Amino acid sequence: MYQLHAFATPNSIKPVIALEELGLAYELHGVNVRKGEQRSSQFVALNPNGKVPVLTVNDGGNTIALTESAAILVYLAERHGALLPTDAAARARVFEQLFFHASAISPAFGQAGYFQKLAPEVLPHAVERFHGEALRTLGLLDGVLSKHAFVAGEAYSIADIAHFGWIWRRAFAGVDLDSSPHVARWFDAMSRRPAVLRAIARVEALAPPA
Numbered sequence: 001m002y003q004l005h006a007f008a009t010p011n012s013i014k015p016v017i018a019l020e021e022l023g024l025a026y027e028l029h030g031v032n033v034r035k036g037e038q039r040s041s042q043f044v045a046l047n048p049n050g051k052v053p054v055l056t057v058n059d060g061g062n063t064i065a066l067t068e069s070a071a072i073l074v075y076l077a078e079r080h081g082a083l084l085p086t087d088a089a090a091r092a093r094v095f096e097q098l099f100f101h102a103s104a105i106s107p108a109f110g111q112a113g114y115f116q117k118l119a120p121e122v123l124p125h126a127v128e129r130f131h132g133e134a135l136r137t138l139g140l141l142d143g144v145l146s147k148h149a150f151v152a153g154e155a156y157s158i159a160d161i162a163h164f165g166w167i168w169r170r171a172f173a174g175v176d177l178d179s180s181p182h183v184a185r186w187f188d189a190m191s192r193r194p195a196v197l198r199a200i201a202r203v204e205a206l207a208p209p210a
Contacts, residue, residue, distance in 0.1 A: 002026035005046065006053040007033050008207040010106070010165035010172075011069040013199055015053050017161045018076045020195035020202075021083060030206035069165070070098050073158040083158045093152040097144075097159035105141065105166055108133040113172035134173045138180050145182035164190050168200070 002019060004026050006012035019026045031037045031052050038050045046054045047067045055066045055075070066072050077084035085091045111130040115123060141163065144151055152159040167187050170176065177184040190196055 001057075003029060003056040004053060005029045005031050005043065005056075006203060006206070007031050008203045009033065009052060010109070010169040011051075012053045012165075013168065013203050014069040014161050014165050015055055015072045015076065016199040016203055017164065017196055018073055018083065018158060020198045021161070021193075022076060022080050024076075024080070028202055028206070032206075032208075034207075070102050070162055073098070073161060077158050083156070083161070085155065085157070090153060090155070094157045094159045097151045098162050100137075100140075101159070101162045101166075104137045105134075105163065108137050109166040109170065109173040109175065112174060116174050117172065131174055134175050135179075138175060138177075138183060142180040142182045145186050150186070160186075160190060164196070 002024060004015055004019065006016065006028060007030060016028065031043055033052060037043060038047075038052060043054075044050055046056065046065045049067060051067070053067075053069055053072065055072045057064060057066075059079075066075055074084070084094055108130055112127075112134040115126040115130055119126070141151065148154060150156050150160050151163050164187070166173070167177075167183065168191075177187065
């Protein structure tokens with residue numbers, strides 16, 4: 001059985017969705033990042049980088065602890081033969097979107113939210129820079145989805161799961177979908193998937209009421 005250490009964050013929900021989509025048995029362990037539990041010695045032993053999520057499992061007789069949400073998605077897809085094409089070109093498109101998410105959308109949305117909501121002082125240039133980058137990268141994703149049903153083509157994949165996390169938590173970055181109709185269409189379809197609904201319920205249950 002998989003053990004997943006996570007919280008109600010954009011990155012944590014990704015492996016939960018994948019596990020639900022694949023119908024796999026797992027136990028979910030809450031790591032309250034609001035209280036700094038990700039910095040505990042017990043958690044840092046699993047991930048020295050002190051970030052959620054972390055997936056642990058016995059694989060071939062060895063217990064592994066895997067970090068980085070995109071790496072976890074790839075591992076689950078490859079191990080269970082789903083959510084990742086075998087055709088080389090289609091597979092490359094999935095990885096293209098995974099890397100675009102990790103290098104562009106995720107840091108832009110995260111920094112936009114930080115400088116608008118958490119920074120100790122208001123830095124207008126930083127807010128403008130990262131909020132603008134969040135909007136720009138969202139526009140690029142909208143362009144992709146104007147041509148395809150899913151982010152890597154016509155089939156649902158781990159790339160869609162990767163992008164869902166920050167679009168789900170877009171309010172933190174001060175972003176809406178009013179000017180991104182194709183992302184809005186895709187997000188609505190994603191949000192109605194039973195596995196996604198189950199995943200949202202599970203991670204939101206980890207966060208105590210504010």
